Amino acid sequence: MLNLRQLDTTHSDFEAEFERLRHWSAETDGAIEERVAAILADVRARGDAAVLDYTARFDGLQVDSVAALELSRDELKSAFDAITPAQRHALEAASARVRQYHERQLEACGRGWSYRDEDGTLLGQKVTPLDRVGIYVPGGKAAYPSSVLMNAVPAHVAGVGEIIMVVPTPRGEKNPLVLAAAYVAGVTRAFTVGGAQAVAALAFGTATIPGVDKITGPGNAYVASAKRRVFGQVGIDMIAGPSEILVLADGSTPPDWVAMDLFSQAEHDELAQSILLCPDASYIARVRAEIERLLPEMPRREVIRASLEGRGALVLTRSMEEACNISNRIAPEHLEVSSSEPHRWEPLLRHAGAIFLGAFTSESLGDYCAGPNHVLPTSGTARFSSPLGVYDFQKRSSLIEVSEVGANKLGVIAAELAYGEGLQGHARAAEMRLKNPRR
Amino acid sequence: MLNLRQLDTTHSDFEAEFERLRHWSAETDGAIEERVAAILADVRARGDAAVLDYTARFDGLQVDSVAALELSRDELKSAFDAITPAQRHALEAASARVRQYHERQLEACGRGWSYRDEDGTLLGQKVTPLDRVGIYVPGGKAAYPSSVLMNAVPAHVAGVGEIIMVVPTPRGEKNPLVLAAAYVAGVTRAFTVGGAQAVAALAFGTATIPGVDKITGPGNAYVASAKRRVFGQVGIDMIAGPSEILVLADGSTPPDWVAMDLFSQAEHDELAQSILLCPDASYIARVRAEIERLLPEMPRREVIRASLEGRGALVLTRSMEEACNISNRIAPEHLEVSSSEPHRWEPLLRHAGAIFLGAFTSESLGDYCAGPNHVLPTSGTARFSSPLGVYDFQKRSSLIEVSEVGANKLGVIAAELAYGEGLQGHARAAEMRLKNPRR
Missing domain, CATH: 3.40.50.1980 (Nitrogenase molybdenum iron protein domain)
Known part of the structure; x- marks a missing residue:
């Protein structure tokens, strides 16, 4: 029973x-927090050498250089070639559907826009992809090739220049489906590094592992803590x-x-x-x-x-x-x-x-192949956050081009408010653009 | 010179x-971190009573109840009526232009979308406003009425149900322009509370101050630390x-x-x-x-x-x-x-x-009135983040309705990948929807 x-x-x-049922609290573990802070500081200071040390210690993987931890495109392709035809087909079909959905998402809400007001002033937003992103893929029991697709494909559709994957391979054990998924999804480079040290390497960059602008993907408590700590230095997706x-x-x-x-x-x-x-x-x-x-x-x-x-x-x-x-x-x-x-x-x-x-x-x-992303807000955070999507791999810049006529109207308003805030430089910069400046 | x-x-x-010029590091202050953690825990545990204590201690403001810290709509209107006509006009003109721009933003990228694939499967995204948001407005030297507009207007345009403003008023000194801006921007409720205690009240809710789904707005090191700590419990905008x-x-x-x-x-x-x-x-x-x-x-x-x-x-x-x-x-x-x-x-x-x-x-x-938001990513974070916008006050939900034909095709792919990941429940849930299930 x-x-x-x-x-x-x-x-x-x-x-x-109901309240008891709903209650779930991710209590922060002070010991983990301290260890993660130390790992981040060490990787920031010592770079590759620190990554090698932690990979040896936590993953039992002894190599001479971080370069030896890189998975070549050939190795990813070999993994893809070695899985069963049914698996190859499933990965490719899922990837194609996920790509198609995210292309629709790009069309629906991933483009810039602008307009001119009655004074000829241009206003709008420019949308650009991130230059380089890092994707964290868990190893061990939660090694999900589908997550590789769900993180890498929207980044690819957004037009991200380089997608760097990190995945721990404890004692060198590689998951062939994960490697095959990285091949199908078009990951740019991949390293067999995991844990807080991988997050640190992606956030700060090392001699071998390139620093990225944003890190996405799920992980254990160490990874979650590390992502939270590097937030600001780089962007992160949600903490799952x-x-x-x-x-x-x-x-x-x-x-x-x-x-x-x-x-x-x-x-x-x-x-x-x-x-x-x-x-x-x-x-x-x-x-x-x-x-x-x-x-x-x-x-x-x-x-x-x-x-x-x-x-x-x-x-x-x-x-x-x-x-x-x-x-x-x-x-x-x-x-x-x-x-x-x-x-x-x-x-x-x-x-x-x-x-x-x-x-x-x-x-x-x-979860696998309808098309929408399976990286979703958990623990009630759907109240304020969204599925992973193309928009997570883009950012916007406001565009403003004030016409001479517009400057004459807006300058009066801006100066009034700026003087009210005690910011005379702001006020005078606006006034200088007026045809008949007050001073 | x-x-x-x-x-x-x-x-x-x-x-x-150039690297020296570019370098700016927001070193975390351990003492601030500890004090903020204590304040958050205290407000979470004691609610209104803790808010009153900290407001008395940090803002020199002694009142009997948090209700006495609420600014009524009438009080906001009186502030608006009491400022100069030029200030009233400037606030209204700025608010109207900011609103117009953010309405364009809503049109351009704030709507849901969906399509059906060749099997009749519906795929899309639904876009909904947040239920309730909190806006932090700094007091003291950086009290900017323009920031009230820049935070509240996009929330309003997004369709947020309730906008709760908090603003510290040290020794009871209120900034009339800030109150007037809150009136113009259509803030739902406002409390003269600030610091980490205000962030805590908004994140956890107290008997008097309603808990919100997201907190936006700039603040000092205490506010920034508090926002970072409540992230996950509620959404936050960037740390400026x-x-x-x-x-x-x-x-x-x-x-x-x-x-x-x-x-x-x-x-x-x-x-x-x-x-x-x-x-x-x-x-x-x-x-x-x-x-x-x-x-x-x-x-x-x-x-x-x-x-x-x-x-x-x-x-x-x-x-x-x-x-x-x-x-x-x-x-x-x-x-x-x-x-x-x-x-x-x-x-x-x-x-x-x-x-x-x-x-x-x-x-x-x-900054004041062209229309785009003045809350912008700082310290190089424009590499991966965007101006505050309507999209910060909305969230998305994926929509999937798989047709019977679609379930028959997708089920095979999903089951293959799910078995590969060792998730038999996932596989069998997909297989049960097949017309000729394998088992």
Whole structure:
């Protein structure tokens, strides 16, 4: 028997239980913070030599130079050639779909614009790609080739000049699918370096590893801490928490599909969160039965069990409307609208990383190959942040060209406000452009 | 005599001098970090009571309740009514132009989009405003009403539901222009609270001050540290460094205009940076003469002198092309292209917060009323970040609706990759949607 909690929004203790369920806190570990600060300072000071030391110490990988840690384009291609034809096809098909989606994103919102006002003053924004970005790819148990695609392809579509991948290879063990994905995604250079030392090398640059303008990609607590610390020196994407799925179900989807969707989140790790919201008690019971039936078949059943028992929930709601409201309070990373009328509910959903509409849209299709990015805001941060996208690999510059007529009008306004702020230099710079300056 | 350094790109020591010029490091102050961490924890634990304590201690403002620190809409309106007609007009005109520009921004890049692929699968992105944001407005010497407009207007245009302003009022001294600007910009609620305690109140919420989804706006080292620490709990905008201007001049602009533009940055504070790049040595000499002539007239001459001597430079370049390259290495916050052919050079300029084209476009016009935002990336972060904009007050959610035909194609690809990653739950969730599942 799985000890999977069930909540009921009509119960008096619902709010308290819901808050407990929602609560997840990434407590900062002081010891990790200190070690990361020291690693960053050391790599900044000693460059390649420090990278070699930490790679030997943490990854058990002894080499003479950082150059020996670089994966050549030939090595990436060999990995691609060595995987199965089905794997090659899957990587290429996924990459093509992800590229197509992100090209649409570029068209929709990645271009500059400008206009002239009635005085002939030009106003607008120029959009340019970043020059060079770094992609962190975790090694070990969370080595996901799909993440290589999801980080590198939008950078490539944005027009980033160089994409530098780092991936730890403990004791030299390389993941052939990760290398093959780097080949397919068009990574520029790749180094088998990981941890805080890899983040430091990318942020500060070393003699061998080029410094970048932004670092994206998930990692463990050391990587997350290092990214947070180098933020400002370089850009970073979000700091990812445990993965989550929330399924809104109206009872029309086969219950074994929903059960498996809950598993597909829970299997990531013990802290992952899977929640079902449904107004139909009998349907919830059927999903629970499918969970019980299917769990023993799953190779990762122990992780799934720990995740579901620790952080999962089946929630009986008064209505689908109420379920939508609760979903907005959670702001889930993945939100499945497992309904026969998904477009009825979608407008009510304000906060989510990705919204999966209808029974056929399993989260796993989105994770790999539907096209949208699988790097999504976690832990409620969908309230204020967005999926990784082309826009993360671009930046904007305002464009202003004030006409002579415009300068004459704007100068009066600017000078008034500047004097009010005690900034006389600002005021006089504006006044000098007036035809009849006050002074 | 002003001791303003002059560099020459043909000199052998140029690179070394340039690197020294470029170097600016926001060293973290350990003592500030500790105090901020304690304040955040205290406000999180004790809410209003802690806010009252710190406001009494740091701002010398003793009141019985946080409610007494709220500025009513009437109080904001009274401030607006009490300033001069010229000030009222300037605030309203600036606000209208900033609004118009940000409405164009919303049109250009703030809308959702979607398409269906050949299998009928829907893919797209939904764009929604943030529910509630907090705007930090500094008090004291850097109390800028224009910053109220620049933060609140884009939030308003984005459709943010509630805009909560916080502004310290040491010993109860309120800045009437700041209050008037809050009235004009349509701030929802305002509290006279500042420092790390204000950031904490906005991030965690107290009984009186509502928690927000994102905090924007500049502040001192305590505010910057607090924003960095609450990042993740809420969104934040950039952490601003000292302000900078870089002027690319071809010698066609009156030299006193350029001199005053350099002052208008230098007058912000001693750490601000003003740099002129120009291929014409005689023009540089004329600008220097104007600097010497105009400096004694400036009320803030001591700040300007310290800034120019400490961090300013006049740089003689081989050509305008070389000047553009150097500008790209600096990635300045404000970049004036003070040239008779600004559109010849603009395409060469890859990294800048805002680009001011032509002699009439003084930075100060952009600071107050041209329309684009004056909150811009500093300290070289224009390499990877953008002006504050409507997009900072919106977030995106991916939309995916896989058709039955699509699920049949995508399921095979997703399952292949999921098995390769050892995620059987993902694979089986995809396979269940196949018409002829493998199992």
